[in-house]
Amino acid sequence: MDDRFPDFMSSRLVAEPRANDNAAPESVSELAGRLKRMVEGEFGRVRLRGEISGYKRASSGHVYLALKDDAALIDGVMWRGSAGRLAFTPQDGVEVIATGKLTTYPGRSRYQIVIDHLELAGEGALMALLEKLKGKLAGEGLFDAAKKRPLPYLPRTIGIVTSPTGAVIRDILHRLEDRCPTHVLVWPVKVQGEGAAAEIAAAVRGFAALPPRPTLGAIQQSREAEPYPRAGGGPEPETPTSVDETLDPRLRGGTAERNADATIYRPDLLIVARGGGSIEDLWCFNEEVVVRAVAASPIPVISAVGHETDTTLCDHAADLRAPTPTAAAELAVPVRADLAHTIATLSLRTQRCARRYHDRGREQLAALVRVMPRRDALLGPQRQRLDDVAGRLSLALERRVATARRSLDRHGHALRPAMLTQRLAQARASFDGTARMLEQVNPDNLLQKGYVRVVAKANGKTVASAADARTAGALQLHFRDGVLDAKVERSGGRAYVEPTQPTLL
Numbered sequence: 001m002d003d004r005f006p007d008f009m010s011s012r013l014v015a016e017p018r019a020n021d022n023a024a025p026e027s028v029s030e031l032a033g034r035l036k037r038m039v040e041g042e043f044g045r046v047r048l049r050g051e052i053s054g055y056k057r058a059s060s061g062h063v064y065l066a067l068k069d070d071a072a073l074i075d076g077v078m079w080r081g082s083a084g085r086l087a088f089t090p091q092d093g094v095e096v097i098a099t100g101k102l103t104t105y106p107g108r109s110r111y112q113i114v115i116d117h118l119e120l121a122g123e124g125a126l127m128a129l130l131e132k133l134k135g136k137l138a139g140e141g142l143f144d145a146a147k148k149r150p151l152p153y154l155p156r157t158i159g160i161v162t163s164p165t166g167a168v169i170r171d172i173l174h175r176l177e178d179r180c181p182t183h184v185l186v187w188p189v190k191v192q193g194e195g196a197a198a199e200i201a202a203a204v205r206g207f208a209a210l211p212p213r214p215t216l217g218a219i220q221q222s223r224e225a226e227p228y229p230r231a232g233g234g235p236e237p238e239t240p241t242s243v244d245e246t247l248d249p250r251l252r253g254g255t256a257e258r259n260a261d262a263t264i265y266r267p268d269l270l271i272v273a274r275g276g277g278s279i280e281d282l283w284c285f286n287e288e289v290v291v292r293a294v295a296a297s298p299i300p301v302i303s304a305v306g307h308e309t310d311t312t313l314c315d316h317a318a319d320l321r322a323p324t325p326t327a328a329a330e331l332a333v334p335v336r337a338d339l340a341h342t343i344a345t346l347s348l349r350t351q352r353c354a355r356r357y358h359d360r361g362r363e364q365l366a367a368l369v370r371v372m373p374r375r376d377a378l379l380g381p382q383r384q385r386l387d388d389v390a391g392r393l394s395l396a397l398e399r400r401v402a403t404a405r406r407s408l409d410r411h412g413h414a415l416r417p418a419m420l421t422q423r424l425a426q427a428r429a430s431f432d433g434t435a436r437m438l439e440q441v442n443p444d445n446l447l448q449k450g451y452v453r454v455v456a457k458a459n460g461k462t463v464a465s466a467a468d469a470r471t472a473g474a475l476q477l478h479f480r481d482g483v484l485d486a487k488v489e490r491s492g493g494r495a496y497v498e499p500t501q502p503t504l505l
Contacts, residue, residue: 032106039111043102048074048113049121052094057083065090067098067113075112076100082116085194087280089288094129095121126279130286134313137288142295143316149300151320151331152268154339156213157183158332159267159299161203164188168273168304168325175329180336185267190284191274197287200272204293204301210266269332270299272314273325276307285312294318304328444478453478457485 050067057063061080066073076098090096100115120126137143158176162168164186176182187203190196272294274285284290285305294301295317303318304325315321322328439445443453443462454463456472463469475486 029106032104032109036104036106040101040103045100046102046113047097047099049097050074050095052090052092052096055090055092063090063115067096075105075110076115077112078115078118082118086118087194088120088126088129088283089133090118091129091132093132097121126283130279130313133286133288134316137291137295137313137317142291147295148319151300151302154180154334155182155268155332157185157265157267157269159185159187159207159270160273161187161189161200161207161270162273162325163191166191166275168275171326172271172273172329175326176333179330180333180339182333185264192277192281192284196284197290200284201287201289201293204270204272204290204297207267207270208297208299210264213265267299270297270301271304271322271325271328271332272301272318273304273328274306275325276310282306282310282312285314290314291317302328302331444480 048067050069053066053068053073055063055065061083063078063083065076065078067076068074078100097119098113098115099117100113102111102113104111120129141147160169160172162172169186173184176184185207187206189199189203191200272285274282282305285303291313294303294314300320301318302320302322303312303315304322304327305312305314308323311321320331322331454469455461455476455478456463456468457474457476458472463472463475469475469488473488475488477484477486
């Protein structure tokens with residue numbers, strides 16, 4: 001034991017200062033500070049090689065991890081600024097080389113390395129990271145062949161995600177011009193280095209966020225409506241531009257298709273392209289954010305990254321992989337000359353079919369004409385029957401006229417004036433007799449003898465019994481010199497009250 005701390009001091013309950021003892025007690029923070037300064041002063045910046053373990057990215061953007069080998073482990077932290085400059089996404093189990101400053105974390109009495117730069121430990125580690133990410137995404141079904149969509153046969157607009165200044169876009173446009181000129185939209189991005197993966201993913205999502213091309217019916221309905229709003233979801237600093245706005249004047253010719261209010265419609269096909277390079281140069285196309293954006297795109301995607309021997313995870317996620325950017329242009333559109341030849345061939349075949357159908361119909365008509373009977377053979381019996389009927393009709397009309405004339409001669413004497421006068425006198429005598437009979441049976445004639453005729457006031461019908469009178473209630477008494485109204489009293493002595501029609505006033 002240190003002579004400054006004798007054994008008997010451990011038996012004291014309360015610490016007391018002693019003579020010749022200048023060892024003042026230190027606080028935990030003071031000791032931790034001395035250790036921190038000692039470690040930082042002794043080691044300074046170091047480069048460590050180890051395997052990542054416990055990788056975690058906090059919501060603040062800082063990255064926390066541990067580096068380990070077969071016998072030891074050290075904690076590490078990477079602040080948000082350094083983490084944002086990473087050229088790859090760290091994952092557990094990947095061997096890396098970390099450069100940074102060795103220090104301590106007093107809060108937990110641990111030493112750690114503050115990482116400024118993190119890189120993969122050789123191409124083997126890079127391939128291991130690639131295979132691990134590939135297995136993860138394949139397990140999620142992003143590379144399933146059943147999800148691959150067929151490409152449109154003749155796209156009206158093609159969107160290209162690539163660098164606007166490289167040779168790739170020129171090769172694609174030259175090939176499109178040779179095969180079948182098509183409208184092209186270019187979304188300029190970086191295809192290598194820091195931030196390239198984020199720009200590529202944002203471009204793919206930005207194309208998907210554009211409004212789809214309206215159908216003919218929708219166009220007619222929207223003529224009086226507001227135009228499409230600006231699509232959201234794409235990155236603000238970059239937008240798709242037409243070829244005329246992006247490329248060398250010698251390459252101009254294709255333009256982005258816009259409507260009257262400058263709305264850019266969603267392309268029918270996407271090409272994600274880049275020239276050849278090393279695996280480090282093409283690494284941004286292996287990033288998870290790019291692979292997920294391509295797999296989730298509602299637009300069919302052709303991946304044309306690198307040369308034929310280069311393969312990235314973007315190739316697996318796309319609907320079709322092209323060995324080169326030039327081959328992507330060939331896969332995107334057919335040859336216009338071949339298309340015109342096919343159309344001409346089909347037109348010729350259509351004309352031949354129509355002509356053959358016409359000739360065959362003419363032959364069938366001629367055959368039918370040959371087997372049909374002649375006109376005279378068909379109409380001869382009908383003409384003969386018509387002549388027979390016409391002769392019989394003439395004889396019948398003559399007989400009918402003769403019969404009518406004899407009937408007129410037989411009854412003509414009845415139409416003489418004397419006969420008419422006699423029949424009129426008979427009719428007048430019959431009418432006078434009927435009038436006298438009606439006068440005798442007229443009930444009002446009895447009123448002259450003191451009788452009264454009782455009728456119902458409601459309908460004017462004659463009342464012939466007491467029951468009818470009680471039912472009618474209101475009566476009219478017809479005397480020989482006038483009419484009086486009367487009411488029938490009901491049983492119980494209550495007088496009948498004539499109902500009155502309600503009024504709205």
